[in-house]
Amino acid sequence: MTPETAVVQALNGISFGALLFILAAGLSLIFxxxxxxxxxxxxxxxxxxxxxxxxxxxxxxxxxxxxxxxLLIGVLGLxxxxxxxxxxxxxxxxxxxxxxxxxxxxxxxxxxxWGREIRSIPFPAGLDHAISIMGGDxxxxxxxxxxxxVALAAxxxxxxxxxxxxxxxxAGVDDAPMLAALGVDIDRLFAITFAVGAALxxxxxxxxxxxxxxxxxxxxxxxxxxxxxxxVGGLGTLxxxxxGSALIGPVDTFGRVLFPQFALALIFAVxxxxxxxxxxxxxxxxxxxx
Amino acid sequence: xxxxxxxERRTYRLTRRRFLAASSAAALAAxxxxxxxxxxxxxxxxxxxxxxxxxxxxxxxxxxxxxxLGNSMQRATxxxxxxxxxxxxNRPVTVVYEDEANDPVVGAQKxxxxxxSDRVDLMMGIVATPIAYAVRNAIDAAKxxxxxxxxxGNALTRTTTDCKPSCKSKxxxxxxxxxxxxxxxxxxxxxxxxxxxEVFTFVADYGFGTESAADxxxxxxxxxxxxxxxxxxxxxxxxxxxxxxQLKGQQTKDIYSFxxxxxxxxxxxxxxxxxxxxxxxxxxxxxxxxxxxxxxxVGDQASGATTSLFWAVTxxxxxxxxxxxxxxxxxxxxxxxxxxxxxxxxxxxxxxLQAVKGDTTNKDAFIAALENVKxxxxxxxxxxxxxxxxxxxxxxxxxxxxxxxxxxxTIVGKVARVTDPGK
Numbered sequence: 168m169t170p171e172t173a174v175v176q177a178l179n180g181i182s183f184g185a186l187l188f189i190l191a192a193g194l195s196l197i198f199x200x201x202x203x204x205x206x207x208x209x210x211x212x213x214x215x216x217x218x219x220x221x222x223x224x225x226x227x228x229x230x231x232x233x234x235x236x237x238l239l240i241g242v243l244g245l246x247x248x249x250x251x252x253x254x255x256x257x258x259x260x261x262x263x264x265x266x267x268x269x270x271x272x273x274x275x276x277x278x279x280x281w282g283r284e285i286r287s288i289p290f291p292a293g294l295d296h297a298i299s300i301m302g303g304d305x306x307x308x309x310x311x312x313x314x315x316x317v318a319l320a321a322x323x324x325x326x327x328x329x330x331x332x333x334x335x336x337x338a339g340v341d342d343a344p345m346l347a348a349l350g351v352d353i354d355r356l357f358a359i360t361f362a363v364g365a366a367l368x369x370x371x372x373x374x375x376x377x378x379x380x381x382x383x384x385x386x387x388x389x390x391x392x393x394x395x396x397x398x399v400g401g402l403g404t405l406x407x408x409x410x411g412s413a414l415i416g417p418v419d420t421f422g423r424v425l426f427p428q429f430a431l432a433l434i435f436a437v438x439x440x441x442x443x444x445x446x447x448x449x450x451x452x453x454x455x456x457x
Numbered sequence: 458x459x460x461x462x463x464x465e466r467r468t469y470r471l472t473r474r475r476f477l478a479a480s481s482a483a484a485l486a487a488x489x490x491x492x493x494x495x496x497x498x499x500x501x502x503x504x505x506x507x508x509x510x511x512x513x514x515x516x517x518x519x520x521x522x523x524x525x526l527g528n529s530m531q532r533a534t535x536x537x538x539x540x541x542x543x544x545x546x547n548r549p550v551t552v553v554y555e556d557e558a559n560d561p562v563v564g565a566q567k568x569x570x571x572x573x574s575d576r577v578d579l580m581m582g583i584v585a586t587p588i589a590y591a592v593r594n595a596i597d598a599a600k601x602x603x604x605x606x607x608x609x610g611n612a613l614t615r616t617t618t619d620c621k622p623s624c625k626s627k628x629x630x631x632x633x634x635x636x637x638x639x640x641x642x643x644x645x646x647x648x649x650x651x652x653x654x655e656v657f658t659f660v661a662d663y664g665f666g667t668e669s670a671a672d673x674x675x676x677x678x679x680x681x682x683x684x685x686x687x688x689x690x691x692x693x694x695x696x697x698x699x700x701x702x703q704l705k706g707q708q709t710k711d712i713y714s715f716x717x718x719x720x721x722x723x724x725x726x727x728x729x730x731x732x733x734x735x736x737x738x739x740x741x742x743x744x745x746x747x748x749x750x751x752x753x754x755v756g757d758q759a760s761g762a763t764t765s766l767f768w769a770v771t772x773x774x775x776x777x778x779x780x781x782x783x784x785x786x787x788x789x790x791x792x793x794x795x796x797x798x799x800x801x802x803x804x805x806x807x808x809x810l811q812a813v814k815g816d817t818t819n820k821d822a823f824i825a826a827l828e829n830v831k832x833x834x835x836x837x838x839x840x841x842x843x844x845x846x847x848x849x850x851x852x853x854x855x856x857x858x859x860x861x862x863x864x865x866x867t868i869v870g871k872v873a874r875v876t877d878p879g880k
Contacts, residue, residue: 179702283525285525285751305731427690430691
């Protein structure tokens, strides 16, 4: 691999990692707060991509989709949590099963609504050109994905550390029953957490739509990636999602081109290795079993 | 959808069969002697008493990634039967559609259902090669005549050691192609006719992609060309930019690829993003790389790509025009190659049935009739190789050009009468 190729591959890996972060952040948030591995996360992601498709086809405005899709999916999350998940609170495995059901329903509805063909959308205006890096063209949109991922991480970190909502989330992750005992409306907090997590998945779907295609089955593909990221990084923490995606993105990219025959197994091998050395993930904390 | 049809059939089998028989007889009587002539020129001979119902088991993907291929084949099948008044060789036809869900296990279960409970007269369909390989032995053992309408794995119509991963069967015919046919001729054509000296191969890392690269390589090197290197991408890779970055990091300008569907779209888009065409690289491949489903999404980004296939929507012959027009009129959309494969499967069955006067009880006679069918297909002259039951067909070299704002495959060359070398 020439130095030029290596630099471009590194950018590819980082931008893939940035997308994985946007996706995994929501999954991690929901898990941290509610102790639920939300297996409908991939379906929310897919829904985000398909809403983007419709918005771009109707209006040609990618940026409108960037606002609209997370909002709509957030509202959906706000409906699903009280309507379905809340009934099974405390029964974690049942809740996980329920989210599988939700994901199947969403995937089939998406298929019915948008059809089962492969779709794609153009890059948004202003980011459809190439930038010269090391003497070669590099798509501007991929750099935007990196910038967006970093900015989102910064915003989430500030919210997490410096705001009242952040304090509630941190407290909820530590001990939700105690938080409830202190008079915080835990139902509302859970509903909002679920909605924000779902909205983040939708946001990732919007960002991914122009680069990774829109197709039936994308929900499962990316759900697996996001699960690997949060497990490697550490369940339920924002910094864990950052660390996990920063590792998995480049590992996956370089792995695919350097060891193509092990490409699919490589990220799982990394996951196994991390879990052997640090069972709670790179930045995970020991959770008290409740 | 298919499940419902199955359930309905079990409950109302006799009634529905009688109804179909009666209604198709009525339809035929109404049509009179001027019954709809098919594109092959054959026409249904109307008689007052139709023969026993012919039951076809059609195993297609209606869910998962290949759902649209299944839909396309179902559309072609329905259109063919509609044109023939729902009867072939005077036998009213019922088609049992089942979903193989792109899963060999499901495919095997549904095949067993066709054999044991539906007791179909013949079976058609199957998109993915692994499923075709998985059901091969069951079909052979049940002596069920099966027309494969897509899966192109070479082994399905060849003699192989210990029948691994699969092998030909006297009961199995293929109305589509073998991967040799869409890969080897273009390799030879590149070396001998196009004057290409060096090629780098980049294919999907699964059985079919590997097979395609190997066949291209042997055709190209036999013609005097040199393969400078190869790269593989796992099937369904999320991100194609890393692979295209590698392609750009090496010197050979001509790239041969096998990808289809989402992979093809992602590959071509990554190709454009890195400015490969501007840097002098040329995209080539087996025809699925630039089929309708892909071109619809990538448009002029695929401009200049050279691929080989046995058909193109622009192919200039009377049968193709009639087929494309009829399909467009019925469904308001352009047919794709998958529709052509199912269409030709139906045509072959139709002609063979006519040759045996609708009698499918004598399997050997029906097989011999299938072996002897010859007809004008939308793809050109169609016949089965008697040794392998794979089609003998012309392979077209096609280049993507933008014509009046639309990207289409235009024919730039032809390799006549390509026969799979299997025995």
